[in-house]
Amino acid sequence: MGERYKIGELAELSGVSARALRFYEEAGLLAPGRDPANGYRSYAAEDVDRLQEILLLRHLGVAVRDIAPLLSTTPNERAAALARHLDGLMAERDQLDTLITTVERTLAELRGELDMTGSEKFEGFKRGLVEDNEHRHGMEARGRHGDEAIDATNRKVLGMSERDYATWQELDAKILDALTSAVRANVAPTGPEGARVCELHRQWLSYTWPSYSGEAHRGLAESYVADGRFTAYYDRDVPGCAAWLRDAIAAHAR
Template sequence: MMKVKEVADLVGVSVRALHHYDEIGLLSPDTITESGYRLYSNENLSTLQQILFFKELDFPLKKIKEIISSPSFNQEEALSMHRKLLLEKRNRLDAMIRTIDKTISFTKGEIQMTNKEKFEGFDFSQNPYEQEARERWGDEAVDQSKVKLGKMSTEKQAAMGEKMNEIYRNLAGFRQESPASPDAQAAIKEWYDLLNKMGNYSLEAFKGLGQMYVDDERFTKNIDQFGEGLAAFMRDAMAVYADTNK
């Protein structure tokens, strides 16, 4: 048996995360002593390993709980699936790294690159948040988004990704201002308009998406790469925009 701090140190996750897994019924220790110590068994550690494999593949905790709690869940089958998906992820990352290396040589004038080569490794068909989006806002907006993206050329999809990054960077420059400021609202309107080029998001869905940026740590981590606190700022700005334009 291992105490929660020992498990945290062994695995590299925080004690807080383990407490959270217990609170939501995802991973509860086999034993809790009279003095309140959580004691994790080897079986608990095997379950934790499964959870972390799923997290690495961007599964939400709610979905992980649903999967591993299913009577039909098979650990060996799950491990085989993890291996297959991680290999696919590694292949995509390797392709993107090769593209980066080529692009570095291209910018130095050492090689020539075709437009197609500039976007090798990008794959917008892989969306780890698709199921969550379907659950929150229904199939229609997601299907419309996939249809629109699927009709775009690789170059246009990449341009769309760069436009998203440009808006993130622009908003990051305003995050010390009020989310209701004219500059922030002009930038968040660009974000709303861009999302509606890919799908059909109501003002209420737009506001809900902003909340998700803060509630889901994966969104927060990705968005805050452009500036600490950007996810929370976008949530507030999106709420102001939605409420103002109803």
């Protein structure tokens, strides 16, 4: 029958609290058996494998509510999933290596041991930006849009000039300011201001998207209210900004 674990034993083995194990069970991600003698939870080897996959997905930044469709069922699917996890971990390692190198060179520059060009500083930052986004959203984005689209986006980010990056950041700030003002003033997102903000957002996307479509724009906007991470970004000053932006894009994106 194979080795089985009580909840406390699995918690000690995995480094995850018993409370977290019960939470994953309530979320439908784990389904332990029960000991017929006392009714206690009993975890088999396949439960341990499933927990490992859950923890890897969580480490890669996947929200608990989004994990279930990503969990594998067959050995081949599990192998493919683990290969994706490995890619994510290697990307994270590369990000740390890049950041370490940048910090080391910056310290050396401050000590007068070398001179870093603006291009070197900026290149390290861009790579850190891409790798951080891969760590936080990469698996979900690749599952939704495909590897080719995400790789093309990453190439666009890495190809940005310093001027392009500054303009991209300025557009983001303009969008946030416009959203805050519109929500505070109770302006309708379906009107002229909504069209203006939608166009600003389209311009902002043009710096990272290889091509544009209104359908994809509207789909992205839906994620701003469906994903709490995006909502928190847009609503950090005034609640309702993410929903207003979604509604403006839904009304005006073509």
